[in-house]
Amino acid sequence: MTTTYRIAVIGGTGPQGKGLGYRFAKAGHSVVLGSRSAEKAGPVADEVTERLAGVEGAGSVTGAANADAIGEADVVLLAVPYDGHAELVESLPLAGKTVISCVNPLAFDKRGAHGRVIDGGEGSAAEEAQRLQPEATVVGAFHNVSAVLLWGEDDYLDEDVLVVGDVVEAKEVAMDLAEAVTSRRGIDAGKLRLARQLEPFTAVLISINRKYKTHAGVRISGV
Numbered sequence: 188m189t190t191t192y193r194i195a196v197i198g199g200t201g202p203q204g205k206g207l208g209y210r211f212a213k214a215g216h217s218v219v220l221g222s223r224s225a226e227k228a229g230p231v232a233d234e235v236t237e238r239l240a241g242v243e244g245a246g247s248v249t250g251a252a253n254a255d256a257i258g259e260a261d262v263v264l265l266a267v268p269y270d271g272h273a274e275l276v277e278s279l280p281l282a283g284k285t286v287i288s289c290v291n292p293l294a295f296d297k298r299g300a301h302g303r304v305i306d307g308g309e310g311s312a313a314e315e316a317q318r319l320q321p322e323a324t325v326v327g328a329f330h331n332v333s334a335v336l337l338w339g340e341d342d343y344l345d346e347d348v349l350v351v352g353d354v355v356e357a358k359e360v361a362m363d364l365a366e367a368v369t370s371r372r373g374i375d376a377g378k379l380r381l382a383r384q385l386e387p388f389t390a391v392l393i394s395i396n397r398k399y400k401t402h403a404g405v406r407i408s409g410v
């Protein structure tokens with residue numbers, strides 16, 4: 188790893204934010220787990236710190252209220268549910284930051300998980316974040332990575348992280364960070380609007396998980 192980042196995780200008390208925060212810190216990045224309540228974030232940060240005890244070169248993990256977590260961060264990861272996403276994103280001090288969204292707008296019914304239609308099919312959670320925070324640079328990544336595996340025992344996940352965005356430098360950051368999770372750089376999968384495909388694709392993985400009793404991920408061949 189060449190660059191170490193200061194990463195704020197918005198929604199860092201949930202399984203996805205905590206799991207990604209754990210992996211990033213394990214790889215040497217420093218992480219602040221954000222929450223709507225600083226009191227809730229502290230114990231989760233302590234739990235991750237405890238898990239990292241003895242890991243050589245691990246970065247620090249602390250907890251803070253979401254907006255405070257962003258203060259010194261180079262990178263902000265949005266790891267919150269889509270419900271309430273717009274109100275939250277609008278309220279955060281994200282100007283000038285590289286923002287990574289792993290938010291999947293999904294719905295569940297008797298037939299299982301499926302992607303929600305965002306902006307009449309012409310949008311995605313990541314594009315919504317970009318629209319609400321025009322002075323931030325939003326990329327989409329880590330949509331298809333299972334929280335269970337992130338908190339699991341494997342050193343690395345046997346899958347690829349697909350990164351979408353309109354600004355190459357911001358995509359590079361997410362591609363760097365993917366290495367903490369998969370041991371490989373992330374894959375540049377194209378423009379931000381392709382988040383419209385990445386986000387609901389997680390519903391397909393959930394369907395595969397149910398059928399095969401696993402935690403499926405995506406692996407790209409030929410690259």
Ligand SMILES: NC(=O)c1ccc[n+]([C@@H]2O[C@H](COP(=O)([O-])OP(=O)(O)OC[C@H]3O[C@@H](n4cnc5c(N)ncnc54)[C@H](OP(=O)(O)O)[C@@H]3O)[C@@H](O)[C@H]2O)c1
Binds near residue numbers: 270293330
């Ligand atoms: N779980 C997975 O395996 C997985 C995999 C890939 C992608 N994702 C995506 O990652 C995101 C987070 O997933 P998750 O399973 O960790 O979700 P989660 O547990 O439902 O939520 C994560 C955190 O978001 C905060 N939050 C909840 N509702 C909120 C609201 N209305 N406004 C602001 N903050 C709110 C909560 O933190 P506080 O109460 O501390 O504020 C919560 O701990 C989702 O968009 C999901 O689709 C999840």
